[in-house]
Amino acid sequence: MAIGDDRVTFWFGCNMLRHAEMIRLSMMLLERVGYDVSAVGGPAYCCGTVHDHELQAASNMAARTVARFNEGATRDGRGKVITWCPSCHMHMSDIMAPGNATHFDIAHLSEILSERAARLAPIMNVPVNRRVLLHRHVGFATHVAINSRVVEVLSRISGLELIEGPAHPGHMCSALAAVPGALAAAAEGTWSAAAANSCDTVCTIFHSCHRELAALDGKDNIRIRNWVHLVAESMGIEASDSYRDWRAGEAPSVAAIERAEEKRYRQLVEPELRRPPPLR
């Protein structure tokens, strides 16, 4: 292994800040397979992909983020940036890297974990007795064989029966939201396949799908988990999921709401948490 290969930046993106546990679990998994991890994300590391209507601003954000990754590579030996978000990954590959000089490589978390699955296997020693339908999309395969990579990891979990669900359009559910009927069709396709296959769990790969399907948690006795939750379970690690629980009707603690400022919570968070599910 070349010097610096085991020092990585984990770039989790913007919207993953809704899912703190998933960020922490991803970091933990990277550490367990031997990486020294520096996690970054949020608005300071915006890729700019949501700013197609403000191209100069998007370009500036992209250049700033690339510069920060370059600095991490040259000053800290973090020559590999590991992505979570498929939008960020594709934007880096297609727009940011061609438009800016880069001193780092990128890879997706699923590629890294599947390549080092042998290191995970000895610690994935707790049976996870679930019958799981994997919620999939056809997109992102242009850049990463995401569905098969996640299957490679999940198939190492003892006790877990894995069924690959129908592959829906788009790279993740958020891409479908703007097209009338598309998101509901994807949710219906996944849920009916889970029910038809007598699954007790639907497993999401990406955060945006998790965000949408979380509202269905418990419907027909089917639970929602993300793939990193399931890997953590196989290590005997508690993998809580606050977003799912809030979306399914629970509320954050009073202390957490006060910390986030109650007015902002009521105006910005509650409407999302109380939004009707994509499937009745």
Next chain:
Amino acid sequence: MVDHIGLRDFDSRVATDGLRRLAKGETASAETVAWVGACAKSGLCVTACPEQSLGLDAMLLVRVAKQHALNDTHQLSVKHDPTYFPRIKTFARLQLTDEELAKWL
């Protein structure tokens, strides 16, 4: 996605001609704009494109066309959400530790 926007039987040559027009900053047919606007990044166009062997990335071309439809021909309306980052930050403050907030917000 074409089924969701009623373009299943639309002439693909007209659609791709519209792509070329948008990429040059010229207006395109309403059908092409609808197709571009409904792109969900499935990537199926990449291998379906007969010009792929010549290096054309059809999904990237659709992306560029969409940017022109938003910013130059204004055939797609901008859906700017000023609450996008404030909402993410509020979710973060509900969950992150002080150390995480200092690093990530």
